[in-house]
Amino acid sequence: xxxxxxxxxxxxxxxxxxxxxxxxxxxxxxxxxxxxxxxxxxxxxxxxxxxxxxxxxxxxxxxxxxxxxxxxxxxxxxxxxxxxxxxxxxxxxxxxxxxxxxxxxxxxxxxxxxxxxxxxxxxxxxxxxxxxxxxxxxxxxxxxxxxxxxxxxxxxxxxxxxxxxxxxxxxxxxxxxxxxxxxxxxxxxxxxxxxxxxxxxxxxxxxxxxxxxxxxxxxxxxxxxxxxxxxxxxxxxxxxxxxxxxxxxxxxxxxxxxxxxxxxxxxxxxxxxxxxxxxxxxxxxxxxxxxxxxxxxxxxxxxxxxxxxxxxxxxxxxxxxxxxxxxxxxxxxxxxxx
Amino acid sequence: xxxxxxxxxxxxxxxxxxxxxxxxxxxxxxxxxxxxxxxxxxxxxxxxxxxxxxxxxxxxxxxxxxxxxxxxxxxxxxxxxxxxxxxxxxxxxxxxxxxxxxxxxxxxxxxxxxxxxxxxxxxxxxxxxxxxxxxxxxxxxxxxxxxxxxxxxxxxxxxxxxxxxxxxxxxxxxxxxxxxxxxxxxxxxxxxxxxxxxxxxxxxxxxxxxxxxxxxxxxxxxxxxxxxxxxxxxxxxxxxxxxxxxxxxxxxxxxxxxxxxxxxxxxxxxxxxxxxxxxxxxxxxxxxxxxxxxxxxxxxxxxxxxxxxxxxxxxxxxxxxxxxxxxxxxxxxxxxxxxxxxxxxxxxxxxxxxxxxxxxxxxxxxxxxxxxxxxxxxxxxxxxxxxxxxxxxxxxxxxxxxxxxxxxxxxxxxxxxxxxxxxxxxxxxxxxxxxxxxxxxxxxxxxxxxxxxxxxxxxxxxxxxxxxxxxxxxxxxxxxxxxxxxxxxxxxxxxxxxxxxxxxxxxxxxxxxxxxxxxxxxxxxxxxxxxxxxxxxxxxxxxxxxxxxxxxxxxxxxxxxxxxxxxxxxxxxxxxxxxxxxxxxxxxxxxxxxx
Numbered sequence: 041x042x043x044x045x046x047x048x049x050x051x052x053x054x055x056x057x058x059x060x061x062x063x064x065x066x067x068x069x070x071x072x073x074x075x076x077x078x079x080x081x082x083x084x085x086x087x088x089x090x091x092x093x094x095x096x097x098x099x100x101x102x103x104x105x106x107x108x109x110x111x112x113x114x115x116x117x118x119x120x121x122x123x124x125x126x127x128x129x130x131x132x133x134x135x136x137x138x139x140x141x142x143x144x145x146x147x148x149x150x151x152x153x154x155x156x157x158x159x160x161x162x163x164x165x166x167x168x169x170x171x172x173x174x175x176x177x178x179x180x181x182x183x184x185x186x187x188x189x190x191x192x193x194x195x196x197x198x199x200x201x202x203x204x205x206x207x208x209x210x211x212x213x214x215x216x217x218x219x220x221x222x223x224x225x226x227x228x229x230x231x232x233x234x235x236x237x238x239x240x241x242x243x244x245x246x247x248x249x250x251x252x253x254x255x256x257x258x259x260x261x262x263x264x265x266x267x268x269x270x271x272x273x274x275x276x277x278x279x280x281x282x283x284x285x286x287x288x289x290x291x292x293x294x295x296x297x298x299x300x301x302x303x304x305x306x307x308x309x310x311x312x313x314x315x316x317x318x319x320x321x322x323x324x325x326x327x328x329x330x331x332x333x334x335x336x337x338x339x340x341x342x343x344x345x346x347x348x349x350x351x352x353x354x355x356x357x358x359x360x361x362x363x364x365x366x367x368x369x370x371x372x373x374x375x376x377x378x
Numbered sequence: 379x380x381x382x383x384x385x386x387x388x389x390x391x392x393x394x395x396x397x398x399x400x401x402x403x404x405x406x407x408x409x410x411x412x413x414x415x416x417x418x419x420x421x422x423x424x425x426x427x428x429x430x431x432x433x434x435x436x437x438x439x440x441x442x443x444x445x446x447x448x449x450x451x452x453x454x455x456x457x458x459x460x461x462x463x464x465x466x467x468x469x470x471x472x473x474x475x476x477x478x479x480x481x482x483x484x485x486x487x488x489x490x491x492x493x494x495x496x497x498x499x500x501x502x503x504x505x506x507x508x509x510x511x512x513x514x515x516x517x518x519x520x521x522x523x524x525x526x527x528x529x530x531x532x533x534x535x536x537x538x539x540x541x542x543x544x545x546x547x548x549x550x551x552x553x554x555x556x557x558x559x560x561x562x563x564x565x566x567x568x569x570x571x572x573x574x575x576x577x578x579x580x581x582x583x584x585x586x587x588x589x590x591x592x593x594x595x596x597x598x599x600x601x602x603x604x605x606x607x608x609x610x611x612x613x614x615x616x617x618x619x620x621x622x623x624x625x626x627x628x629x630x631x632x633x634x635x636x637x638x639x640x641x642x643x644x645x646x647x648x649x650x651x652x653x654x655x656x657x658x659x660x661x662x663x664x665x666x667x668x669x670x671x672x673x674x675x676x677x678x679x680x681x682x683x684x685x686x687x688x689x690x691x692x693x694x695x696x697x698x699x700x701x702x703x704x705x706x707x708x709x710x711x712x713x714x715x716x717x718x719x720x721x722x723x724x725x726x727x728x729x730x731x732x733x734x735x736x737x738x739x740x741x742x743x744x745x746x747x748x749x750x751x752x753x754x755x756x757x758x759x760x761x762x763x764x765x766x767x768x769x770x771x772x773x774x775x776x777x778x779x780x781x782x783x784x785x786x787x788x789x790x791x792x793x794x795x796x797x798x799x800x801x802x803x804x805x806x807x808x809x810x811x812x813x814x815x816x817x818x819x820x821x822x823x824x825x826x827x828x829x830x831x832x833x834x835x836x837x838x839x840x841x842x843x844x845x846x847x848x849x850x851x852x853x854x855x856x857x858x859x860x861x862x863x864x865x866x867x868x869x870x871x872x873x874x875x876x877x878x879x880x881x882x883x884x885x886x887x888x889x890x891x892x893x894x895x896x897x898x899x900x901x902x903x904x905x906x907x908x909x910x911x912x913x914x915x916x917x918x919x920x921x922x923x924x925x926x927x928x929x930x931x932x933x934x935x936x937x938x939x940x941x942x943x944x945x946x947x948x949x950x951x952x953x954x955x956x957x958x959x960x961x962x963x964x965x966x967x968x969x970x971x972x973x
Contacts, residue, residue: 164960176953184946192936195929197687198901202802274451274463279739279746283452283509284520290507291736293679295688298926324740325805334803334810335925339740360447 043099050093051109058086063120083121087113103156107146114138119189202297203330205311214321214342224314226365227348228265228355234375250269269356285360288292297335309363316354316365321347407838430484431492434531441532443971457536459606467507468747470608471956472491474533477540478644479643483621484549486641488647491551493529497625497932504628504680505620513626531744539886547670554635555656561666564819565672565715568630569664580658590615592835593717594669595911597775597874600829600912605644611775612647614874616710618670619681628675633664638662667779671710682752685731688904688928690757690766697760697767699867702722705758730754730771733906735921741807741852748921749910750774753787759884759898759930766896767867768880770906774906776829779910787878788819791894795902803903804823806925807918808849816853816894817847817907818877824871829912837872848892862886862893884930889909896930902926903920 067079090109094101118126120132125135147153163171210222252366275282280299282289287301300307308316318326324336341350358365401900440964443687445453452471454460459473481498499521503508511521521529534542541547559569560907581587591597594615604610619628623637638659641649654662672680690703698705707724709716733753737745750772759766770787778785793802793814802813809815822842846861863886866880886893896902906923909915 098644161960161964164957165964178951179953181944184942187942187945188938191935191941193899193932193934195687195689195901195931197927198801270451271462274461275466278451278463278507279737282509283507284448286520288509289677291739293676293681294734294736294924296684299420303822325810329802332801332803334805334813337736337740337806337924343741344744354912360923 044101044105046097047099047101049104050097051090054086054089054093057080058089074300076086079121079123083117090094091129093127102159103146103152103160105143107156110145111139111142114142200332202332203328204297205315206328206331208315208318212318212321212326214317215347217347219317220316221314221318224317226313226351226355228262228351229313230262230267265352266356268349269354271350272345272353273356276341276344276365277353284362285357291337295335296331297336299337302357302363305363308357308361308365310366312367313354313358313365316357317350320354321343389391395540407959408933412758419810429545430489430547430549430953432542434527437528437531438535439918440525441528441530441535444529446522446872448511449519449529452891453533457533464745469506469610470508473606474536474704474808475538476902477537480644481643481644482640483551483554483636484640484649486646487536487643488549489542489547491549492527492534495533496526499526499530500624503616503622504624505622506627510626517846518747552636552639552651553656554639555660557632557661558657561631561814562959563627564629564675566631566667567672567716568629569668571662574665574668575746576658576670577661577663579656580662580663584653584662589646591775592833593774593873593875594666595773595874597773597833600776602646604646610645614771614775615666615669616671618667619675620751626680627938628679629670629672631660631667634663634666635659656662671712672715674714674715681734682732684734684926686926687901688731688733688755688757688768688926689727689729690759690768690928691728692929692931692933693724693758693760693762694933695760695762697763697765697881698760699767699879699881701769701868701870701879706756708756710754722902725758727760728756730756733923733926735906735908735923738807738907738918738920738922742918745914745915745919746923748908748915749753749913750908750921752902753906753908753923755906757928760934763881764885765881767811770876770878772876774876774910774912777827777871777876777914779823779829780911781823781915783911783916784821784823784909784912785876785911786821786907787821787876788817788847788907789880790849790905791818792903793817793958794899795894803925804849805851806905807922808852808855811854814892815849816862816892817849818880818882819845819847819907820866820880822839822846822869822878823911827871834871835871837870840869840871840876840878842866842878846893847951855917858890858892860887860890860892862888877892900929901927901929 046378062082063079067082093099115135115138118131118138121166146156159168162168163175166172171330179238208221213219246277273281279291280289280290280295281287281302285302287299287304289299292299304309319338321340321342323334323338323340325338325340329331345353395804406565451462452459452463452467453474454464454471457474459471461471464470470730477489479490479495479498481503482488482494484490484494498508500510500512502508502513509520512519512523512526559573561568587594587598589596589598589602591614592614596614597610598612600611602610602612618624621633623629623633624630627633637647638650639656640651640652641647650659671682675681676683693705700706704723705723705725705728706888708728708730709718709722709728713729731754733752733755735748735753739746752772754771756769756771757767768789770789772787774785790806790808792798793809793816798813804810804813804815808817808916820842821844822840824838824840826840844864844866846858846864847855848858851942859973863883864880865879866878867875870877882896884896884898886895888895893927894902903925904927905925907919910921917923
């Protein structure tokens, strides 16, 4: 019995040191985890510690305790260590598999299985008197409480799914003129490949970093359009899309769906400028039903802006975020045949 | 002027400035820095004057590059606070030219330390358009520490009217003491009530209410102007997440102590350094802080997390129209953060729902400067009366005195709920041509009220007229020909807070199919609109929420009373059976009948 207590204390102390000391203070704060020194290797060290002290001290823990520790280590790994965090449905699936695995470990041969059953049977038949009373009174109470909770009506906000980037129409009519979106170009994007900066070799993801754009005499024409676009953006758009274009403007938290974050690689970086033109010109009311047009706060900007102003705002958004609009070269447009 | 040309012009001027080495000044500064470092401990203790941090000229080039990408849009080419966004913002962006900075640790009227400006750039100014540039919220940290230091140097170089190197610009860095209660972020709970009460005495003695109002909603004085002649309001202490100097830590009393000690340069907020002792300033801060409801704050938006579901609580008998009735009582605090007080008599789980509002900047005449940015909503419904009640509360510092522009608040519903399929809803701004909305609008004027007079401590009665509107689009709103019988059963304006209680029967005769028919136990879209008459808001020039849901919760089922014991007893029986089985198996094993 003393050995079990010693083992439990060592488990608890080891876990406290690992979780509250190492994990929360060191591992979570690591800026760039290395190949060797990352959260998984630290976790393996902790597992090695658990195995190690049992062997060194010759504790020979009962199989029930071993099973419990194995199960808990798995739960801790899936819930805390594994990154990125997994949704709870997946967690339950993993833990079911882990539970089955633990059970297989316990029942690997009749001896260990019998040993595992022993404390349970002793509790049931009343050889462990106190444990029997506690378990037999607590469990029915728990069942009653769970029944009460499940019968109590509770209501959570309904979840609504929504298509963020719906398929655009083939053509759109803005200010009385019809535009075919396929192949539509931003008239203010003078250089298709954004070579506005003689930066490093191989082009620069952020065309303005490294060189002060407004002093670049060669690019005055381009920067003039960007500046005018920025002026329009900061008169109209920043309330929702934010001063940093990250969708965190001062009104952004009010709306559902939340305003688009242009910094995110999943928005303007993967869209064509013609798509943006359509979305900006037609706004929320121009969306198809699967994109919940009724609650989008995006104005149909054709009501407030001229066509060239829309193009300039789009130019500005790409300039500020450093993204390049998605394009299709000749090859992929013709089906990728060489 | 063409912005490009002005950018170019400005940058040339900037270069001239850079190529002007003043060696003697630099030597003097180095000597001074050495002296400062040597004499640092005594400097801190005795609050000696010191020169403000000097402009680090080697950082200006980088700072300028950042400024002209990130800051120029609001703060302007020369730092005059006149960028393209400025005219459509309330509060306007800071004008740097005069060297007037609000949030400092230096004495009132003095220049700031670098660290003060760094903190402002890093954390942004909550409640304004100034975002956090170094906080690492969603979208990542935008500027690194070096970049923030550099842009701060450049901002300092934009100050024209004052000189950071001038000997007359010595600053006194204030001592604020430390939090006497050792409370901790995020909610800073646990300050003893007697210190809060003592803080209230300080509040009364120093007449803080003259600007901030009797309950701190900033409803004291509508005539204030800042140094540049723009209108400015006192802070609403009950919405501490909008405190500009809160450094994204809205419940920290320290920021209040700092503001009271240093004042806010450029605004009517004076400093109380010599009038209130440091100990009393902390107590005052505790009082101010105690007024702000503890809500979970969205780290990205710096505002309380929106409640998208308004729960209407079941009542068997009639619903009271008295604001003080227990069925309308719920603390402002989130009960998970701050438990209900002892002797709480209200309904179980009754609560205020926080509904965020934004200016309607989408269609028609757009409202860029809404004065109300949230509503608090509570609801009960009565089985006996077959009626639903919504109590809407919000803070508004000043109400209309012009009957042509009454204040108003409205609840918007889908007009033909039964026609909607799935998640479908009418357009959130007054519906659309196919799907109409039903709007319950309460227009109101406050009786015997004058915005410039001292507020009546007993509050004001309100003249309400309910208009029921049907909307087919923001430009197609009309009054119903056959109203559905919406009434406002109680209303009050007290210490900067409006309370309006709406009532309507669940179903109406509805001959024109314009009234929402409200089912029980079903999610119904609902949204809110608000008009500030004082700002001449009207029609689509308003504040608006997005679509939320409301639900009329059913009564608890009777099975809740008998099912738990039945299942508990059944489970106990199962356990007994298990014991009997185990014992029998053991006995048989002992007798050798089984192995």
